Amino acid sequence: MSQFQSIDVADYYDAQTFKRIEEFAKDKATPFVVIDTSIIAKQYDDMVNSFPYADVYYAVKANPAAEILTLLKDKGSNFDIASIYELDMVMNVGVTADRVSYGNTIKKRQDVRAFYERGVRMYASDSEADLRMIAEEAPGSRIYVRILTEGTDTADWPLSRKFGCQNEMAYELLVLANELGLEPYGISFHVGSQQRDIGAWDSAIGKVKSIFDRLRDEHNIVLKMINMGGGFPANYIDKTNQLGVYAEQITHFLKEDFGDDLPQIILEPGRSLISNAGVLVSEVVLISKKSYTALERWVFTDVGKFSGLIETMDEAIKFPIFTHKQGELEKCVIAGPTCDSADIMYEHYSYGLPNDLAIGDRMYWLTAGAYTTTYSAVCFNGFPPLKDYYL
Ligand SMILES: Cc1ncc(COP(=O)(O)O)c(C=O)c1O
Secondary structure, three states, X not given: OOOOXXXXXXXXXXXXXXXXXXXXXXXOOOOEEEEOHHHXXXXXXXXXXXXXXXXXXXXXXXOOOHXXXXXXXXXXXXXXXXXXXXXXXXXXXXXXXXXXXXXXXXXXXXXXXXXXXXXXXXXXXXXXXXXXXXXXXXXXXXEEEEEOOOOHHHEEEOOEOOEXXXXXXXHHHHHHHHXXXXXXXXXXXXXXXXXXXXHHHHHHHHXXXXXXXXXXXXXXXXOOEEEOOOOOOOOOOOOOOOHHHXXXXXXXXXXXXXXXXXXXXXXXXXXXXXXXXXXXXXXXXXXXXOOOOOOOEEEEXXXXXXXXXXXXXXXXXXOOEEOOOOXXXXXXXXXXXXXXXXXXXXXEEEEEEEOOOOOOOEEEEOOOOXXXXXXXXXXXXXXXXXXXXEX
16 A cells, blocks of 8 residues: 555545646646635535524634635625735625724834724734723724634644733723723634644633633623634545534533623634635646655646745645656655745645656645635736635
């Protein structure tokens, strides 16, 4: 048996869907991403059915295409926004300010002012300077404070450390929010993107509970909301539990701490809604070896770290790659097309590609709908940004 993981498309897409994507892709010049929006609709329904008590705020950063924003708006989603530019994008498709949360804890004064003028009344924060600025520019708004979480080791794309603050500081900031005339509204956390350990939510919810209790007991401040961020799984090479298993466990953790009378629960899924809907299609540009006796083939393709695959940094996200070749799988280094030596996607992970894969063959990077199009450089080495198509 081969030591390498062979990729069976059937583990990722039903035959009809993949055929439709391939058919559409057939005569388009690579590289590009094709996104089947019906999969996003299904993923959204799955999220809502799994967490019937929660409000979904789609994390726009995962993919801000108007086709996706419109679809999710029509399905009733709200939106987690990272910048004034994302605010423009959602408002351009008709989303109203009451469905927006400004979730970035790093923001310019003029942007907060603009959000407020356009009607946004919910803001994340994790520092005193930011909070005081919000009090001046967005008076009376709802504030939720982001706490630090553990679980960095078990998330494929960790987020903590840069965002959030220690519990004690979160507590103090919510007291200060109250003093500044803001509404201390809730607590948020993000356990890390593609989080494999469902227990990460348990410890985060436990921390939230202790802040809720202290604020109520010591200051008579009753928080109303928990924002549990993203972190829900997409279907890459390394398998995860199904969303239903996450939902069951997380609901149990919430009820254990808060009983049946839950505060408002917000979820901010990005990856789990969008990734599975996208296939990135690239072409093999060159296959070579570094010496006549080298065992390892280098496969260079026309997409790379700088054209959408930055999440292969440290080989963090392992995209399933499908090709039509049937040869025995052989260890390969897989690299991008630019003249930058950082542009190598997989070198240490034992990636096997068929030994009859040849220059000109297509490579299908499955589960590539999220965090690809927007992560693409505009002109590195002259290459244009990654194209995207929506079915
Ligand atoms: C504040 C916030 N919410 C939600 C998300 C989405 O997370 P995920 O893609 O894991 O669902 C992110 C991702 O960076 C984020 O920064």
